[in-house]
Amino acid sequence: MLETVNLKKVFKRNIAADDVNLYLDEGESVGLLGPNGAGKSTTISMMSTLMKPTTGDVKWNGRSVIQNPSEIRKELGVVPQEIALYQELTALENLKFFGKIYGLSGSNLDRKIEEVVDHVGLNERQNELVKNYSGGMKRRLNIAVALLHEPEIIIMDEPTVGIDPQSRNYILEMVRQLNKEKGMTVLYTSHYMEEVERLCDRIYIMDHGKIIATGTKDELTSILSSEESILIELDRDQPNLIERYKQQESILQVTETEKGIKLIVPKGSHQLGTIFDLAEEEQAQIVSMNVQVPTLEDVFLHLTGRKLRD
Template sequence: MIEVVNLTKKFKKVNAVDQVNFYIEPGEIVGLLGPNGAGKSTTITMLSTLIPPTEGDVFLNQKSIIKNPVSLRKILGVVPQEIALYGELTARENLKFFGNIHKMPKKKLEERIEIVLEQIGLQNESKKKVKHYSGGMKRRLNIGVALLHEPKYLIMDEPTVGIDPQSRNHILETVKRLNEEFHTAIIYTSHYMEEVEYIAKRIYIMDKGKIIASGTKDEIKSILSSENTILIKLEQPSKEFVHALLQEPMLSNVNVNEKEISFTVAKDVNFLPTLMTLSKNSGVRLKSFQVEEPSLEDVFLHLTGRALRN
C-alpha cells in the first residue's frame, strides 16, 4: 500500500499542495480529480520522488520513500502529462531506448517490448517513426514506456488531454484492462469527471492544493443527498426568467446554457409552484423538466462554488 501523509509543497508564495492525505492499495484504481492548477501534478511529482516535499512523506508498505526512494521507483511507473518520446525513432526503438536507460536486461527487455506493444495496441504500428503518429498514439506509447518494468503501481497524469475521442476511449479501456488482467494499481488524475467516474472505484477531489472530498462515487455524491439537481428546457431563451431564477433564494448553483437551465434545490422544498409563477411572469414556456442524478461536477460546484472545468 502507498500512503501519502500530510504532503505539502510550497513554491515561494504558492501553497501548491497543502497537507494532502490519501492512500492506494494494491490492485485498485484511484481517481485524483481537480481543475487545472489544483496541485495534482505537484502531488504526483513528489509521489514519484522527483521533487522533495516541503513537509510530509509518502510511505510504501509503511516505509518512508523519502528515506528510501529506490524501493518505490522499482515498482512505480509514471506517465507524465508531457509526451517524452523521440520523434525520429519508431515505437519499438523508443521502448528499447528507455528500457536501456533503465538498464533492463536485453532478453527481458525484448520480451517486455512485445507485451507492452500489445497492451497499448501499437503492434501493427511499431515500425513507424513516432513523428508520424497521431496525438493519441503518442500518448499510448508514453504509457507503454512507463509499463516496461512491469510496475505494480502506475501514476497517470491527465493522459487524455488534447486527444480525439477514439484515442481517449482506447486509453480508458487500456487502463481498465491493465487493472483487471494485470492487477496494476493506478492513480489516475484528470479534470474530466466522466473519466474518473468511469474508471475509479475511489476518488479524491482536489482543489487549491487540498483534498476537499474523498470516497466512493456514491459516498461523494451523498454529500448532495439533501439536494436535487433540476434541469429545465425552455421554448426560447429568456434573460428575464434567468434573472428571476437568480433572485430566487430557494435555488442555488443556477447554470444557464441558452435554453437549458440547471439549478439545485433542497429535497424537502416544493419549488414547482414558484417555478411556474416565475415562468408565467417572464412569459416563457417550459418545454421539459427533469430531476438529475447528481454528478461529481455538482459536488465540486457545491463545495467550491466554481465549475470543475474552466
C-alpha cells in the same frame, strides 16, 4: 501501500499542495479529481520522487520515499501529462531506449516490448516515427513506456488530455484492464469527472492545493443526497430568468449551462410549478426539462462554488 503524510509544496509564495493526505491500497484504482491548477500534478510529482516536498512525507510500504527513492522507483510507472517521448524516434526505438534504461535487455526486452505494444494496440505501426503519430497514439505509447518494467503501481497524470473520444475510450478501457485484470494499483488524475467516475474505486477531490473531499462515488454524491438537480433547456439565452431563479430562496444553486440552466433544489420540494411560472412571466420557452440525482460535477460545484473545467 503508498500514502502521503501532510504533504506540502510551496513555490515562493504559492502553496501548490497543502497538507495533502491520501493513500492507495494494493490493487485499488484511485482518482484524483480537480480543476487545472488544483495541485494534482505537484502532488503526484512528489509521490513519484520527482519533486521534493517542502514538508511532509511519502511512504511506500511504510518507508519514506524521500529517504529511499530507489525502492519505489523500480515498482513505479509514471505516465506524465506531457508526451515524454522522443518524437524523432520510432515507437520501437523509444521502447528499446527506455527498456534498456530500466535494465531490460535481449529477449526479455523484446518480449516486454511485444507485450506492451500489443496492450496499447500499436503493433501495426511500431516502426513509424512518433512525430507522425496522432495524439491518441502518442498517448498510448506514453502509457506503454511506463508499463515496460512491469510496475506494481502506475500513476497517470491526465493521460487523455487533447485526444479524440475514440482514443480516450481505448485508453480508459486499457486502464480498466490494467487494474481489474492485471491487479495493478492505479492513481488516476483528471479533470474529467466521467473518467474518474468510470475507472476509480475511490476518489479524492482537490482544489487550491487541498483535498476537500474523499470517498467512493456513492459516498461523495451522498453529500448532495438531500438535493436534486433540474436541467432546463431553453430556446435562447434568458439572463433575466436566471436572475429571477437566483432570487428564489427555495432554489439552492443556479448555474448557466451550455444550453440552458441547472438548478439545485431540496429533494421533494415541488419546485416545478415555480420554475414554469417564472419562465412564463419572462416569456421564456422551456424546450426540455430533466430531473437528475447529483453527479460528482454537482458535488464539486457544491464544495468549491465553481465547475471542474473553470
